Structures are given as C-alpha cells and as structure tokens.
Amino acid sequence: MDVSQNELISLPEELGTLEDLQQLDATNNRLRVLPPVLAELPALKKLMLAHNQLTQLPELGAFNLPPLVQLVASHNALTAVPPSFAGLIYLVELDLSHNRLGTLPSGLGGMRALKTLMLAKNELIELPADLVQSPPPLVSLDASENRLRRLRLSVPSLRTLLLANNRLESLELQGCAGLQELSAPFNIFGVLPSGMPYLAQLATVDLSSNKLTEVEQLSACASLTRLDLSCNELREVPPLLGNLSLNKLALSGNPLRTMPSAVLNGPTPKLLAHLRGKILQPPPAPPPSRPTHSVSASAPFQTETNSRPAPPASALDGLYSHVIKDGTELKVDGLKLTALPSDGYPETLHTILAASNQLRALPDGLSGLIPGLRCLDVSKNALSLLPFDLGSCPELQAVRVAHNQLRDLGFVGVVLSSLTELNADRNVLGEVPAALWLCPRLRTVSLCANKLTAASLHMPGGGAAAPLEYLDLGENRLGALPPLALFPRLREVHVQQNGIRELPVEHLMPLQKLQTLDISCNDVTMLPAELALLPVLQNLTIVGNAIRSIPQNVQQRGATAVLDLLKKRLPG
Template sequence: MSRLKVGAGRDPRAGFRAEKRDCCVSVPQGLLKAARKSGQLNLSGRNLSEVPQCVWRINVDIPEEANQNLSFSASERWWEQTDLTKLIISNNKLQSLTDDLRLLPALTVLDIHDNQLTSLPSAIRELENLQKLNVSHNKLKILPEEITHLRNLKGLYLQHNELTCIPEGFEQLSNLEDLDLSNNRLTTVPASFSSLSTLLRLNLSSNQLKNLPAEISGMKRLKHLDCNSNLLETIPPELTGMESLELLYLRRNKLCFLPEFLSCKLLKELHLGENQIEMLGAEHLKHLHSILVLDLRDNKLKSVPDEITLLQSLERLDLSNNDISSLPYSLGKLHLKFLALEGNPMRTIRREIINKGTQEILKYLRSKIKDEPSQNDPVIETAMTLPSESRVNMHAITTLKILDYSDKQTTLIPDEVFDAVKSNIITSINFSKNQLCEIPKRIVELKEIVSDVSLSFNKISFISLELCMLQKLTFLDIRNNFLNSLPEEMESLIRLQTINLSYNRFKILPEVLYRIPTLETILISNNQVGSVDPERLKTMENLITLDLQNNDLLQIPPELGNCVNLRTLLLDGNPFRVPRAAILMKGTAAILEYLRDRIPT
C-alpha cells in the first residue's frame, strides 16, 4: 500500500517513462522484476559509472508491469512483493553514491567493492537493518561518522582503501563480528576498540601500525587477529590474556622478542615469521597447550630450547632461514607433520637427511636420544639369511611405536616383521630403502592404528587397495618409486594431510588428490607434471604447501593466484617463462599476487 500512496496524484505512466529512460540500457527490466520477487539485485561488473535512479527507487516507483496488466496472478502482485534486502554493485566504476541510498531501508547486505569511491554518503546511517557492508578495494580516505550508527552490522570490509584513521564512536558497532581494515594507511588503533565485545575476527595487516593498544585485550571473544606486515616492535603483554584467541598473525614486523602467552590456552596458530626475534625460551612456550602451527621462519634464532617438547599438539614447525646450528634431540618426540629447516647453518644434521623431509629428520633425532632398549625386549629371528635382515627392532615397536624395516634392500617384508607387532600399538611404518615392487598386503592388518607410512626409495609401480584401507593415515611418503598414477580408491583416505610423490613418473597432478579435502601438503617435485587445475586446487581449502619444482610446466595459470590459502608454493626448475626468477625469489605471497594481477577480467 505504501507504494500506491507514493504514486497517488500523478500519472502512473510518468514514473514508468522516467524509469525506462534511466534504466533501459544498464539494468534490464527483467532483472528489476526478479529483484522485486527475491529481494536481491546483482549489478556486478556492468561498467556502471553511477547507480541508475530506478535502482534506488525500486521499492518506491510503480513498476512497468503495473501499466501493462489489468489483472495479476499471485506471482505478479507487485504491491505484495518484497523490499530489496541485498544489493551488489561491485566491480563497476562508481565514484560516489547519492543520498538516495536512504530509499532502501530494508537492505541487510550492501556490496560495493572494487569501485572508485572516495567517500560514503551520510545517508548510510539510515540503513538500520544493514548486517554486511563491503566497501573494499576503493579509494576511501575517511569514513563518515554516520557509519557508527549501523548497530546491526556484523561484517564490515574496508580492506584496500586509503584510510588513515578510524572515526570516533566505532565502538558503537555493538554487533560487529568481522572487521577487515587490512591494506590501508592506519598508524594507530583506537583504544575504544576494546568495546567491540562481539568481534570474532580482526584484520589489521598491511598498515603502518607501530604498536597495539593494551585495551585490545578487552575483545574477549576475538578468535582471529591478523597484524601481518606492520611496523610493530613490541606486543602489549595484555594481549596474552585474550582467552578466546585461536589464530595470531604477526609476520613481517619488527619484533625482537616475544611476550609469554600466559592465558592464550586456545591458541592454535602463531605466525611470527620475518621478524628479528633472537631468542625462544621455555617461558614463551609453556602455556601454548593447543598450538598446532608455529611459524618462526626468517628470524635470528640461534637455538631451540629442549622445552619445545611441551608443545605436544604441534603439527607444523617452520624454522627456515634462521641461525640455528643444532636441534635438541627431544624434538624427535613430537608428532610433527611438517618441519622446515632450510637456510640454517645446521651442523648436527646432514644436509641429505634434511632434504629427505620431516619424517626422516624426526627419525634421525629419535635415533640420537640416549634411551637404550630394555634387556627384556625379545629379539625375533627372521628367516632371512643376511645379518642386517635377521632381526626386528622390538625397541622401536614397543617404545617409539614404529614398525621399522628400512634399508634392508629386500624384495619383500617377511611375515615375522608383521607378527612382531602382536598386541602393540604402532603409529608409524617405515619400509623405505628396499627393493619392494609392491606394497605388502599384510599392511592392511594395521589399518586401524597406523597414521604414518614411508615406502620411499623402492620400486613400487602401483598403489594397492590395501594401502587405501588405512583409515587413520595422515602422512604418506612414496617418493623415489616408479609411480605414474594413483587409484581412485585413495579418496577413502579421509584423514590424509601430507603426501610425498617426488621423484616418480607423474605427468599430471593425480586427479584423486583434488578429492581429498584434508590434504595440507602435496610434494610432487621432480616428476613430469605438465599441468594443474587451479579451479580444483582452490576448492582444497586446507592445502598449505604445494611443491611443483622440477617438472614440465610450460605455463602457470594466473587463476592459481586465487589459491590464497597456500603459504608455500614452489615452482623452480620448470620451463615456463613467467613468472620470472625475480618474482619466484620473493616467495609465495609475491607469486600469488603476481598471478592474480594477470587473471583476465
């Protein structure tokens, strides 16, 4: 009825004629009609330099169809149709918005990212129902004070603008859960941010912050804090009292030392790479009970404390490019899935061991622990004749939970090896450096307990179904074999996180890998891979490391740049011309940014 009143007292066709003249080219009438039914209008990528008046007045003016029909079906009763709640006008050429924005008071979502806006109209305060506002990738230098009146706002996205400050009263956004201020020119964070008590995610990366206010610890529900790429020299000790914090990113700053994370008991990921940290002590580690990822690459660390073993949940440890010459042997007791040591003057571990990857490094460290086998451990003789093959390492089975029959140059694994397990719980199998042509069938007997399997440096040419039945498998090393494909049945490995396929005969990235969503690390260097599917890689949300070095990639698809979850992408040694070596040397973030900039629009 409200729309009928607006139209009273004038020629209803006049409103239609104005609307058609304004919109006939840029906004099809069918799109407006559908928007009146759905409450949603998407005008993204239409080369608009201004928002047509008919869009602002979609809830006000009598539509074209009212002038063409004398009777209406239930689906065409325009006066009963919904008000616009979602408006997307991203990827256009808008330089400003008018105060006619107030004519859409029912909006809950307004997405105007990737335009050329230098300001927002003061009328934005009247969008009282707005829950999501995306103004990222524009040219905003200031925010209007009126934005603080959007009390129902839950998501505010302001990244990639030119903001130098935050308006007073920002703390009034009492329902805000997600705030992205990254890639601006901020030099300070208001202390009043502490009142954003509902905030779950705060992104302040790529600004010019020299410090964080101690009051930030008042965000009691904050789970994700990203301060990468700033000028931070210290972290306020109060930050360590943020009990809900799970992800903390502090990479590319100027930190020289760390605070003690006393109360961050839920912290799962701590990223401190590319700083100037010289010391890591027990006091920095002892409260990180839940930590899964610890990134310390590109710092100035000289040692790793024995107390590193306190981090019993740790899965990924990056110590690349420091000044570490030795590691505590106790590090081998951790159940790491990824350990990076490249770029350190390591003296106690041979380079060839480091090159073999995480599990070989851990195995080496464990072998150096002064823990002699018990005299009560039985020695099981096998039917093999060579001395090196004549016994099973029971100490490894009972103490380290490893079934180790490696470096025997045998063509088959004796039954006695599997028999030796008996009722013991083992988590790892190491049959590397033998002459195996196929995977031992009895491996299936361990399907409910084994999580790590190494079959590297053998002569295996196919993966048997027995391996695909290891339901708890998280780590699989089958490099240096004769493989050129993987079976579809590997899709059933629903916990697999790391797979090493280097030095085989693959010509494409095995299709089944795209269907294993838990994969975090794929190592497939030194094969003959000629192509990858960036769209399918993008769906692998957990994939962090992809090693494609020394393959046959003639070109790198720009869409690979959309795989923003990748933290390590290795492409050296392929015959493509771009990206050039200078880009590759800058690291993964630079490569992905370079590729994204070349995606056809």
C-alpha cells in the first residue's frame, strides 16, 4: 500500500484488517504518531515512514508473525528507539538517520539478520556495546554526523563504514577484517585508526580534514585504490605509498613543503611516480679508505694539509657525513650533535648542512668564522635564537631553520642583499622583521605553523618589495589575508588554516602570475568571481571552508570546475 505524499496527519485504524498487507509506504506525510494496529499486521515486511514528524515508534518488536525485513524511519524527530526492537530478528535494513537520537537501546546485537544500519545525523555519543562487540552481520554502517568520540568495532562482516563529521579521536578496527571502505573525514584523528595494516580488503579510505601527522602504516594496505588525506597536518608523505595501485591520491591542504605544487596538485600517476622516486635504496658498502676531511663537533676541522692517519674502517664509517667537499660544504645531518665547532673552519667553506641534530645554539661570531657563508640549514634542532651577526654574512643566500623553537628572526634587522630563501616553518615566531620583505633577491619565504597574525608580519605599506615567487603562511593566526598585492611576481601562495573570512579582490588581482592558491580550512564563505580573471591560476584549494556560493558538486570536481563557474558569474 502506498499512501505517501498525502499530507496525512494519522493512519486509519482500519489498517488492522489488512492481514495480507506486506508493504506500507507512508513517507512524506505529516504523521506524528502511529496507530497500535500496526503491531497486528501479521504479514507486514516493509514499513516506510521517512519524512514525517514522528517523535516515537510503536513497539514493533511485539509482532508474533513474520516480522519486518525493512524499516525506514529517517527524517523524523525521534528521540528514542523502543527496547523491543531487539526482537526484530529478521530485520535486514534499519534506517534511523536524520533524527534526534541521543542513545540506542542495548540488545541490538541480537538482530541476527541486520546488514544495513543507518544512523547518520543524530546526536549519538556512543554506540551500544553489544552492537559493536557482539554484532549482527552488518555489511554497511553509517554513523556520520553524530557526536562520537571513541569507537571500537569488531564486525568481521562489515564492508562499508561511514563516520564523517563526528568528534572521533580514536578508532579501533582490528576486528573488521572484511572492511572495504572507510570514510571518516572531518574528525579530530591525530593518528591513524588502529588495525588498518591488517585490513587486507580495504580499497577506499577518506580521512581528510583531520589532524594526522603521519600515515606510514597505510603503505601496508596493498588493496587501496582511493586515498584522501587532504587537509591534515602531514609534513611528509611516506615514499612507499607510491607502490600502491591508487587511482586517486589527494594530499592538498597539508603543509608539504618538500613536494612541488605541480606534483601535489597534478594527476595521481605523476604523484605516485614522484613518491616512488624517493624510495631509498640500501647504500653500497663503503670503500676501504677515504681522505681524512672529517670533523668532530668538539675539535677544529682536519683538512688534507692538516691531516691525521685515517681511523680504522669501522670508525670511519660513522664520519662519512662529516666530509667537507672541496672545502666548501660541511654535512653533519642527523648525528645528534649538541654543538658545532667554534673554530677551524676552512676559508673556502660556504655551506653548512646540520639538520636533525640536537643543537641549542650556534657558534658566536659566525660571520667572522665563516665570512663566505651562503647556505645554512639547521632545521630540526632545538634552537631558540640565531646569532644576530648571521645577517652580516654578505653572501648569505639561503637560511633553513624549520622545526626549531625560534621566537624571532633578529638577524634580519637590515635588508639582506643576497638572501633568496628563508624557511622558518614550525617555530614559535610571533612577528617578522619588516626588513625581510624588502630583501631585493628574496624569492621564497615559508613561515608555516608559527604564531603570526596579519599585523605581526609587518609587511610594508608600499614601495619596492621583495620579488617573492613562493609564500607559505599556512597554519598561523592571520585572521585576514595579508596584502599580497605587494608581491606581483607570486606564483604560489599558501594561507591554509588561518581563520581567514574574506578574500579582498584588491589583494589578489595584481597577482597575474599566480598559479597556486591554497586557502583550505579557513572560514571563507564566498569566492570572488574575479579569481577567474587570474590568467594562469590552475591550482585552487578550497576544501575545509563553508563556501556557500559554490555548490558542493562543483567543489568536488576541482579547481577547473570552480573557476569555470566563477567565470560565468563575471559581469558583462
């Protein structure tokens, strides 16, 4: 019987006389209550009640004859489910989505035929223990848009799990060996759900818009074909992901500084090839002897003109990374050094590579020790201060100090005439010297994940600014888009996760060379149509905003579709 779309406010008691009725469709009415006679229909197998105004359901579990197989009660105002539902042992599909349920009754694990359970858009803070630990043979579970924080599932038959828009910080999946699809975007995961490497059939994963910092375990998910990790906090991507047979890999909206934007925003095959190219091969065995250009952190450098007998091969193995190549480069990455030598540097030295150590300070008088310094890389140390005289090195071109504890960039007290690159990501910088933006050769600035506001950038009000081509100010506290028009040569701009609400046209229109703009995970609600006038803009990342001016289906088709729509909205 079909009585749908009739604006009914009640169902007649005469329904109780229809002993052969197997299906009742009462969707899209105005029903507030259901008659008790529904419990007296001995053959009823399908009951469709969606899009009404129901606040409660009758005790349908009291049926004595063939019970329901399908019950759809979505889009109502239900606040509770009768405990007797546990007696619906033949129910295959239960749809309670789009209601106001705060809890579910215990005993649902006894519904031994249930394969599809839809609970999306309710107010659930947990699922009953018997449903997730001694479950029915569920194949599909949709608990999206609830208030779940932690979930531990042990459902071997489960194939599809949808958990988007919850508050999940932990998810255990060890008991879900048959899982094929996991969709859990817009949660607060800091680590991957546990058990994922053991899900041999897992093919589709969406963990976008979380707080993931590493995803190494996904490399073991050999069946993956679609993987969305956009808008997380990933700073690097495991190269072994390149070995997976992925049709889609989404990484936009992450602070991936080492990956070229053309690769990051390009087609998946190109991205996978890039990752495979970074897989390290085991190094060859070292030769039996080597020139003694080695250095010690506690002693002056030894050079060929001031040499010692070579140490035994076993000791020499640990000194290979100290070698000064032709007296120009010192490479001491990852050696757990707590200090650099305070003298003995060759006059020809111009490059220091000392990342991933435990340095707390650099030698005093650095500009006198290494007057020809061009490149300094002390990323991933414990530095809280840089020598002020670093800015006195006349040939200084690149400064890389990411992943430290720096509170300021005092060495840029004056305009540095040779500086071309500054990377100070992931420090605790509260402001930027105004002189930085006036360096005449500066092309790359990356200040991601600090504590900067738009005002504390101290960008000049006008005049000759640096010829910037790359600017990353993501994950700060800007609150507003900085005056990017000062830098008309910009090709790539990242301002994700900054609480930005508007995109002033006057800041963007002068950027006629802009190719990549990342405004993901902000508070932008409208995109100006003038963006479509930027002639070479091709990578526009807007996920994680509540942009009401662009339909979701257009946003999902990517930057080209968005820009095409904006172009149609241009006046004239």
